[in-house]
Amino acid sequence: MSGTTAPALSTTLVVDFDEAVRRTRAALADQGFGILTEIDMTATLRAKLGYEMEDYLILGACNPPLAHRAVEIDRQIGLLLPCNVVVRRDPDDTGAVRVEAMNPDVMVQVTGEPALESVAAEAATRLRAAIDALRGDNS
Template sequence: MFHYTVETNKSVEEAVESLEANLKDEQFGVLWNFDLKGKLNEKGLEFEDDFRVLEVCNPKEAQRVLNQNKMAGYFLPCKVVVYKEQDQTRIGMPKPSSLTQMVNDDQILAMAEDIESRLIHCMDKSI
């Protein structure tokens, strides 16, 4: 599967707050917290469900990945989404290991798997 997704009974806002705190513990910063529903509504488009896109980055990991292979930058920063669907809040991300397979670099894949496991840990703690 190209993604990892968990469900929580928290609201989208509560899940985002919990996720941000857990990411910080793993030295990931949230570069951008994009409110997709708000932006679509602002543009006059109807979209009912809360949907957030968080761009997250660990600067040391980003530097390490880019020093190994600049093409890995195509996948940076990592994205984590938090959204409401059918009265259930979901937290999900495309797996870095799935994305970086396209670079065809075993060292990048190993780095991506490490980052992925840390992001999954943050998501699981946010449930």
């Protein structure tokens, strides 16, 4: 791979935050991703620091066949798994919710392992399809 890779795949929804989370989970599931972890940054920062921020949720998405292929190529790839997908209210436009997924092509750049290119390409295709499905739900 040459050049630089955009770090995120993203879209903006104009829906309620909970609806954006529901749609994101469904779009990811349609592409074979399960949610392994969930971090509610808003609640965590409120509880630990007393800091108030907009809705911000990190979903740790995993497609088991792709994860298996990746760890067979490079055991350290687990440092970059699962794929993080962020659902967050736009602090500058409270009616908008951003959905952002880490671009899996980044893992090829980070590791320098060309054998991961096909795994990253398939994961990116699936995540783009999920993001595109969200765009379709928004119209």
